[in-house]
Amino acid sequence: MENESLPITQENWVPVDKAYLGVLRIGFSLVHLIGLAVASVSAWLLPDPAHYVCFVVIALLLCSFLWLFFILAPNRCARTRYLLREQDINLQKGFMFWQLVSIAHNRIQHLEVRQGPLERHYGLASLIIYTAGTLGSDLIIPGLTLAQAQQLKSQLLNSINAEALDVNEPI
Amino acid sequence: MSGADMNGSDSNELNKAALDIAHADIPRAEWQRVSPIAVIYFLLTNIKHALNLWPALVGMLANQHAREWLFSYGVPVLALVVLGFAFLSYWFFRYQFDAEKIQIRSGIFHKKRLTLNFDRVQEANLEQAIYFRPFGLWTLRLESAGSSKEEIALPGIHESLALEIKQRVLLSKEDIREPSDMVAAALVDFSLKLSVLDLIRYGLMHNTMIYVVAIVAPLLGQNDAVWRTMANVVERLAFTRWLLDYLAVHDAIVGVFLVAILLVIFFIAIYSFSIVLAVIKFWNYSLLAQGERLQFEAGLFNRVACGFRKHKLQTIIIKQSFFAQLLNRYSLEIRQTNERAKPGAPLQGFIIPVLTINQLNDLLVLLGVDKPCWQRTRAIQIFWRTFIWGGLLTLAVAAFAQLTALISLLWILLPLPLIALVSWKVWYSKRFSLSANGFAIRQGLLGYTIAYIPQIKVQKLALSQGPLGRLHACGGMGLWSGATHESINYVDLAKLHECHATILHKVSSFKGHWM
Numbered sequence: 001m002e003n004e005s006l007p008i009t010q011e012n013w014v015p016v017d018k019a020y021l022g023v024l025r026i027g028f029s030l031v032h033l034i035g036l037a038v039a040s041v042s043a044w045l046l047p048d049p050a051h052y053v054c055f056v057v058i059a060l061l062l063c064s065f066l067w068l069f070f071i072l073a074p075n076r077c078a079r080t081r082y083l084l085r086e087q088d089i090n091l092q093k094g095f096m097f098w099q100l101v102s103i104a105h106n107r108i109q110h111l112e113v114r115q116g117p118l119e120r121h122y123g124l125a126s127l128i129i130y131t132a133g134t135l136g137s138d139l140i141i142p143g144l145t146l147a148q149a150q151q152l153k154s155q156l157l158n159s160i161n162a163e164a165l166d167v168n169e170p171i
Numbered sequence: 172m173s174g175a176d177m178n179g180s181d182s183n184e185l186n187k188a189a190l191d192i193a194h195a196d197i198p199r200a201e202w203q204r205v206s207p208i209a210v211i212y213f214l215l216t217n218i219k220h221a222l223n224l225w226p227a228l229v230g231m232l233a234n235q236h237a238r239e240w241l242f243s244y245g246v247p248v249l250a251l252v253v254l255g256f257a258f259l260s261y262w263f264f265r266y267q268f269d270a271e272k273i274q275i276r277s278g279i280f281h282k283k284r285l286t287l288n289f290d291r292v293q294e295a296n297l298e299q300a301i302y303f304r305p306f307g308l309w310t311l312r313l314e315s316a317g318s319s320k321e322e323i324a325l326p327g328i329h330e331s332l333a334l335e336i337k338q339r340v341l342l343s344k345e346d347i348r349e350p351s352d353m354v355a356a357a358l359v360d361f362s363l364k365l366s367v368l369d370l371i372r373y374g375l376m377h378n379t380m381i382y383v384v385a386i387v388a389p390l391l392g393q394n395d396a397v398w399r400t401m402a403n404v405v406e407r408l409a410f411t412r413w414l415l416d417y418l419a420v421h422d423a424i425v426g427v428f429l430v431a432i433l434l435v436i437f438f439i440a441i442y443s444f445s446i447v448l449a450v451i452k453f454w455n456y457s458l459l460a461q462g463e464r465l466q467f468e469a470g471l472f473n474r475v476a477c478g479f480r481k482h483k484l485q486t487i488i489i490k491q492s493f494f495a496q497l498l499n500r501y502s503l504e505i506r507q508t509n510e511r512a513k514p515g516a517p518l519q520g521f522i523i524p525v526l527t528i529n530q531l532n533d534l535l536v537l538l539g540v541d542k543p544c545w546q547r548t549r550a551i552q553i554f555w556r557t558f559i560w561g562g563l564l565t566l567a568v569a570a571f572a573q574l575t576a577l578i579s580l581l582w583i584l585l586p587l588p589l590i591a592l593v594s595w596k597v598w599y600s601k602r603f604s605l606s607a608n609g610f611a612i613r614q615g616l617l618g619y620t621i622a623y624i625p626q627i628k629v630q631k632l633a634l635s636q637g638p639l640g641r642l643h644a645c646g647g648m649g650l651w652s653g654a655t656h657e658s659i660n661y662v663d664l665a666k667l668h669e670c671h672a673t674i675l676h677k678v679s680s681f682k683g684h685w686m
Contacts, residue, residue: 087675097637098641100635104675106678106681107629107631
């Protein structure tokens with residue numbers, strides 16, 4: 001199965017930084033560690049027949065961990081890429097569930113460069129593009145280097161400012 | 172008062188009013204209080220806030236001692252506190268306004284001072300609560316534009332004052348608009364008044380009670396005490412005794428007949444209630460469209476006047492429920508930006524409850540909605556829905572039959588055809604339309620809902636494809652407007668790309684204001 005059966009082919013998509021894989025993997029690991037800890041403590045505390053449920057949960061958690069760590073994370077990292085065009089910005093992501101998100105420059109409300117503790121460790125940052133739409137109408141580009149994120153942000157800002165001038169120009 | 176009065180006259184009168192205000196001799200520079208009747212308004216809002224403390228109440232009720240204490244001291248003290256706060260809220264609530272802005276000071280402990288420039292006001296709506304009506308007082312709600320959306324409510328002011336402030340808002344708007352707009356405003360493009368018959372239709376079309384009953388009934392069913400009390404009451408009724416005697420002599424068929432009658436009575440009761448709600452909400456509904464502006468006024472107890480400017484439109488929702496199809500009527504709702512962001516909004520969205528097909532078409536032309544060109548999604552979804560949901564349900568029924576032996580194993584034959592039928596109808600009703608200026612999605616099971624988004628209002632656009640989509644070369648699309656999120660799945664790949672490219676191009680090449 002070819003993942004890019006919905007491509008915007010002609011242009012060059014920019015893949016995110018390789019270090020994003022580390023962020024994904026540590027993120028998944030942390031979540032699973034917490035889950036495993038809770039399940040183990042429950043298995044230890046619960047009486048005899050009930051703790052089998054915890055064993056099942058632990059087994060499921062291990063499976064999902066292996067899947068996420070070794071298959072999903074590398075694929076997602078490799079397939080997350082963005083494309084800045086003259087009038088819009090696009091992001092592709094997803095391994096099993098492919099997604100392409102587009103926002104036109106003239107709909108951007110504000111921009112934010114965000115760096116969580118994990119991302120800071122790898123020198124990465126995310127660029128968040130907000131629109132005026134309802135819940136979930138923003139676009140997050142993860143796995144950019146800090147410099148890349150700042151540059152992309154200023155590029156977008158320039159493009160927005162240029163457009164604002166267009167509107168004000170008398171006809 | 173009627174919608175025409177409130178909407179403020181024709182252009183001549185508007186100009187006259189402009190002159191009047193320019194030479195207004197009443198100075199409005201000092202801080203003023205609203206009418207003391209507004210204490211009721213603050214009382215009600217305080218009670219609304221206090222209701223957020225209900226979890227504490229649950230804790231109190233669980234404990235015997237706390238319960239006694241609560242009823243002997245707690246309730247009176249609480250009542251006094253709430254009343255005191257209402258009075259203080261009223262006492263500290265002051266406003267002042269001049270030609271450009273309105274200022275409001277409020278708050279008991281946490282002082283707040285709010286300044287709102289009239290030219291920033293998006294909408295000025297008048298509302299008359301039932302307790303204000305005998306005194307001829309109104310509540311004026313002003314909404315500002317911008318990302319930090321503020322709403323000012325000025326409760327308990329006289330009609331003349333409310334209209335004056337509203338006029339100032341309108342005047343500061345007129346300045347930035349072209350003069351031709353003033354002339355256009357004088358002509359009424361569309362008007363609609365709903366009779367009681369229409370409201371009865373609405374009550375039949377949109378019966379929310381049926382869902383309430385469906386949720387409450389099982390909850391009541393779980394409670395034995397409720398059943399016992401009900402049984403006691405019913406047993407004591409003379410009618411029941413007569414009924415039992417009657418049934419003892421007559422056939423079982425008569426019993427079935429009686430149950431049917433009871434059901435009919437039950438439905439009549441529910442639908443009557445729904446109609447009563449509709450009448451309370453939309454009593455004396457009148458809609459007026461003039462140029463850029465649409466305005467409606469409605470309500471039996473709480474009179475609401477809600478306005479709306481065409482350029483703020485984000486999504487149009489057309490609904491025709493099953494009953495509405497029988498009655499041949501439609502409902503229309505217009506969503507504006509950040510609909511959910513305003514607290515205490517009088518009504519959700521801008522609703523036109525009952526429309527005939529001709530009225531609907533006129534209104535859609537007025538709002539600049541394109542004629543749809545409907546296209547279907549891929550029919551393969553019927554198979555997958557049936558396969559997945561039908562399969563799961565069959566397994567569940569089989570397991571239930573095996574484990575409990577309460578039902579025959581033959582019931583496993585039911586889910587697949589049932590789900591297939593439902594999936595077919597869902598697919599049959601689901602359509603999308605990419606027209607010159609808009610994108611619309613139509614879906615429903617018994618009735619249908621159409622969501623229309625003007626292409627230039629699209630904020631974000633997403634295409635998606637899961638494993639099933641990859642198998643059949645189709646995918647889904649999601650659109651976010653300023654007010655809603657709409658999505659459609661199982662669309663042919665080529666069409667999906669066409670929609671994506673067209674809408675994105677339309678959005679980026681539109682240079683005007685969109686909010």
